[in-house]
Amino acid sequence: MSKSAHSAPVGVILAVDPDRFADVVMALQQAGLTVTSEQPILGTLSGTVAKDRIAALKAVDGVESLDRERTIELPPPGSAIQ
Structure with a gap:
């Protein structure tokens, strides 16, 4: 598979710590x-992200x-x- 296929944007839905919502959203955007x-x-x-960045989103502190x-x-x- 080509690198561009790995990086194709996909839709995601996230549950995050509501007490730290703004901070977690900022970290997810980064x-x-x-x-x-x-x-x-x-x-x-919800949002979109390159497919190869999903693991990075899961690793953000506050993502449930x-x-x-x-x-x-x-x-x-x-x-x-x-």
């Missing part, structure tokens, strides 16, 4: 995260969990599977 949505009261945020975004497509209404 580790390569582009934030697209924040929910500080819940301690969650990291999940990759998934896309699910449903069959059209009226299809045999419905």
Whole structure:
């Protein structure tokens, strides 16, 4: 696989320590995260990051969990599977 394939941006959803939300978000951005949505009261945020930087995000102090975004497509209404 080429290096560019390893670095392709992927969507991620993170749960972080809500008591240190702003500091953790800043550290995540320094580790390569582009934030697209924040929910500080819940301690969650989403964003995009190069695939090869996911481990760096997980290592940030205050990150409780990291999940990759998934896309699910449903069959059209009226299809045999419905």
